[in-house]
Amino acid sequence: MMKLNAIENELLKNVADLHKIPSGAVNIRKNGEGVLRHSTANIEVRPKSDKPGIDVIVAPGTKNEAVHIPVMITMSGVIDVVYNTIIIGEGADVTVVAGCGIHNSGSEKSQHDGIHEIIVKKGARMRYIEKHYGEGEGSGTRVLNPQTLLIMEENSMAEMELVQIKGVDNTVRDTKAKLAEGASLIVTERLLTHGNQEAVSDMTIELNGKGANAQVISRSVAKDTSKQVFTPVVIARANSKGHVECDSIIMEQGKISSTPAITAEHPDAQLTHEAAIGRIAEEQLLKLMTLGLTEEEAEDVILRGFLQ
Amino acid sequence: MLKLESVDLNVSNGHEDFSILKGIDLELEDNKFYALTGPNGGGKTSLAKVIMGIYKNNKGKIFFDGLDITNLSITERAKAGISYAFQNPPRFKGMKIEELLKISADNNSLRARLRAVGLCPQDYLDRECDTSLSGGEMKRIELATVLSRPSKVVMYDEPEAGVDLWSFESLLQLIRNYHKKGNVISIVITHHERVLSLADEIILLADGKITERGPREKVLPLIQKESRCCWQANCGGNDDEIECY
Numbered sequence A: 001m002m003k004l005n006a007i008e009n010e011l012l013k014n015v016a017d018l019h020k021i022p023s024g025a026v027n028i029r030k031n032g033e034g035v036l037r038h039s040t041a042n043i044e045v046r047p048k049s050d051k052p053g054i055d056v057i058v059a060p061g062t063k064n065e066a067v068h069i070p071v072m073i074t075m076s077g078v079i080d081v082v083y084n085t086i087i088i089g090e091g092a093d094v095t096v097v098a099g100c101g102i103h104n105s106g107s108e109k110s111q112h113d114g115i116h117e118i119i120v121k122k123g124a125r126m127r128y129i130e131k132h133y134g135e136g137e138g139s140g141t142r143v144l145n146p147q148t149l150l151i152m153e154e155n156s157m158a159e160m161e162l163v164q165i166k167g168v169d170n171t172v173r174d175t176k177a178k179l180a181e182g183a184s185l186i187v188t189e190r191l192l193t194h195g196n197q198e199a200v201s202d203m204t205i206e207l208n209g210k211g212a213n214a215q216v217i218s219r220s221v222a223k224d225t226s227k228q229v230f231t232p233v234v235i236a237r238a239n240s241k242g243h244v245e246c247d248s249i250i251m252e253q254g255k256i257s258s259t260p261a262i263t264a265e266h267p268d269a270q271l272t273h274e275a276a277i278g279r280i281a282e283e284q285l286l287k288l289m290t291l292g293l294t295e296e297e298a299e300d301v302i303l304r305g306f307l308q
Numbered sequence B: 001m002l003k004l005e006s007v008d009l010n011v012s013n014g015h016e017d018f019s020i021l022k023g024i025d026l027e028l029e030d031n032k033f034y035a036l037t038g039p040n041g042g043g044k045t046s047l048a049k050v051i052m053g054i055y056k057n058n059k060g061k062i063f064f065d066g067l068d069i070t071n072l073s074i075t076e077r078a079k080a081g082i083s084y085a086f087q088n089p090p091r092f093k094g095m096k097i098e099e100l101l102k103i104s105a106d107n108n109s110l111r112a113r114l115r116a117v118g119l120c121p122q123d124y125l126d127r128e129c130d131t132s133l134s135g136g137e138m139k140r141i142e143l144a145t146v147l148s149r150p151s152k153v154v155m156y157d158e159p160e161a162g163v164d165l166w167s168f169e170s171l172l173q174l175i176r177n178y179h180k181k182g183n184v185i186s187i188v189i190t191h192h193e194r195v196l197s198l199a200d201e202i203i204l205l206a207d208g209k210i211t212e213r214g215p216r217e218k219v220l221p222l223i224q225k226e227s228r229c230c231w232q233a234n235c236g237g238n239d240d241e242i243e244c245y
């Protein structure tokens, strides 16, 4: 069995909540190569033959299993592009833990571009967690550009948690989802940027079938001189429902632009959006200070709550 | 002992200064239960905020147990044992009630704190302190955060506001029990006759000045008289009269 060093342990803990190598289906990719792969009776993990990446095939009806497919970059100067296809079989109910951690202690850019295609078959449920994390004392930047295409068949359900709290210098996230009749999707996005990091998140959700339902809940914090741009778009082409919520806190000289958009192409579509950007409410800080916290401690507690 | 000496508070709206507290002199003794009352906008909340350090007084000094605390920050005053339960407690998006309470209570007493303010821990610990909580629920949580702290001065800003009539008595008991533990000055800002009737002393604040202060037997009758509009005696007419004379 593969041994992990301290840096690798730290990365895995931060992106996949893994404290040891998981026993179920898994694929760990390090510095552009698969270093550990394991399938189970119901979940097959196999490398692609034509390009870098893997196929994850979850057999129909698989219940209560998880598959971990974390990516680590521990060297400076690595540009890793990977194509993953994930197919959740009919009626299955599984958790997919993706995510990428970069430890860059050198001076060159380290980059991971994960290109995912996910198909959730009829009546299947998927919980998908993708965490991004960066660390390392080097001046080399840490860049993550995930692209996800999510195809949801009739009456499928998906919950996506997209989290990036620390250490990623540059992200362009592109998420597309197409929902068929009765499909239901919840996307929660949590983002914190600091220093002069930049993050862009584009999202397009198409509600193509009757009764489809999508919710996007995005919460973000921009500190120091960092910048964020959000453009979530929901398009309803059927009698369906969609809601987009973007809530952001700016601190110091942080900049955030958020432009949720909703488009109805069906007379019975119900779409709503709300967006708010502002500093931490003064009253919140004051209240916590009256409980004995310093201003910095109070900010911390407020941000932790906001982003969880 | 808490002592205020010629305290003034002005606030500015950018164009002009308003005088909110005008020459407040006040001495509050240990182990006494005070009620602070007076008309809306009289300056009660402002006075509490000045004592807590949320507002900085423009003139005068504040002493606590002989120490000049005029220039101490909110945090320092909190650590010295001063507490304030907000009239309108702020909400925190995303923060669980459990996390808010944990700032002042230890893990063991969390549940007991919630139970004491009449909220079932099982239902509430995991809920968010956001706008989904009702006004009365939020006031109870506010009270719980304050009663979890070891304080020497506790100011409760209209604890009755938004709390249903049936539960207020038990919340009031909580405040009194905290007071009975001893070594604490309790100040309840209130418009509630029941609270006034329990106070050792009543302080009347109107138009930024202390207009009356003394044992309840003396002050209560004064308030009862003053707070009534004497239109019947002064103006005559019916009670659907539009103008005052």
Ligand SMILES: Nc1ncnc2c1ncn2[C@@H]1O[C@H](COP(=O)(O)OP(=O)(O)OP(=O)(O)O)[C@@H](O)[C@H]1O
Pocket (backbone or CB within 6 Å): B011, B012, B018, B020, B038, B039, B040, B041, B042, B043, B044, B045, B046, B047, B087
């Ligand atoms: N930050 C502020 N900016 C401007 N005006 C203020 C500010 N704080 C208080 N005031 C004004 O000062 C006066 C006193 O307000 P305060 O809240 O202390 O009254 P109160 O006695 O607590 O009233 P209530 O019984 O309605 O709670 C009011 O006229 C109020 O509008």
Ligand SMILES: [Mg+2]
Pocket (backbone or CB within 6 Å): B044, B045, B046, B087, B157
């Ligand atoms: Mg008030």
